Amino acid sequence: MKENYLLAGQFAKICHVTKKALYVYEQKGLLTPALVKSNGYRYYRLEQADVVATITLLQKLGSSLNEIESFFHLTDLSAKKAYLDAKRKAVFKQRAMLKQMDESLAFVTKRLQDFAAVGENKVCQEVLNQPKYYQVTALKHNISLNPTSFGLEYGTLTTDFLDKKPDKFFKAVSPKKANFIKPAGRYVYFYVRLKNAEIPRYAKKALKKLQAFEPIIPPLYQEDFSSAVLGQDDYFIVKYVAEVKQNK
CATH class of the missing domain: 1.20.5 (Single alpha-helices involved in coiled-coils or other helix-helix interfaces)
Incomplete structure (x- = not known):
């Protein structure tokens, strides 16, 4: 046997596929062995690796073997x-x-x-170095905030500190889709564990807690944290955030 022929096993190893894959390619008419001996042994030439590489590339791109066959016949x-x-x-x-x-x-x-x-209920400071871009819409009752419809970064805004009630939904979006920008700057925040029914009325307590730590400016961000991420079904971890008022 000439040196430029490779047994199916050797050829499959070089091409990073299985012998079974080579057989399937042959059955689909994608790759014909260079030589088939009377004992059924199949041999390939090294240059045929280019065909296998093309097949595997197209498969990784989502092409079916039937599609690849049609492509080869073009x-x-x-x-x-x-x-x-x-x-x-x-x-x-x-x-x-x-x-x-x-x-x-x-x-x-x-x-x-x-x-x-x-941990919970500890007020901390953080610096937002780059602005965040949000799509803000009016708050509607009886609409569940969840990652399916709002993505992983979502929540509500309390824009009126006198009213102390959330009045807007927000979700993180690309700059082109944004109608609201959370500016870079210094913020105060804390995490709290709440039952779902407790969340709507907790903004008043959150405002009081943050205002006691630092003078803050609207809005108050209530950043919801998917309960599924924490593996808990009966409560949510909510992050309350507000921008620190800068002294002029």
């Missing part, structure tokens, strides 16, 4: 380019989605770490 280069362009657009979309997922996980992880370090 003779019009413009049609092949169009197919690859569509896959490239899908990659960009997926990359944006993964970036958003990473940012959401980073937010939750940071919140968990801070809550573990600070």
Whole structure:
């Protein structure tokens, strides 16, 4: 046997696939062995690894084997380019989605770490180095705030410190979609564990607690923390935040 032929097992190892995968590719007409001996042994040439690499790439991009077969049979280069362009657009979309997922996980992880370090009912200070962008809407009763509809960073605002009642919903969005900016600056905050029914009327207590620590300015941010993240069904961890009033 010439040296430029590889047994199926050797070839599969080089291509980082299984022998079974090579057999499936053969059955689908995607990859034909360079040589099949009378004993059934299949041999491949090293240059055929390019075909396997293309198959695995397209599979990772979501193509089925039937789609890949159709792609290989295309003779019009413009049609092949169009197919690859569509896959490239899908990659960009997926990359944006993964970036958003990473940012959401980073937010939750940071919140968990801070809550573990600070605990409940202890007023602390934090500095927001970059503004946050929110989409703010009027508060509607009987609407459940949850990550499914509002994302992982969401809550309510109390814009009138005299009224002391939450009057707006907010959720984190991209700058282009924002109609409200939480400015960079110094803030005071604390975490509290509340039953769901207690949350709507707790803003008054939160204001009093924060105002006793530092002079603050509206709004009061009630940042909800998904109970599912903490593995608890009967209470929520809520973070109350307000910007510190700067002395002029």
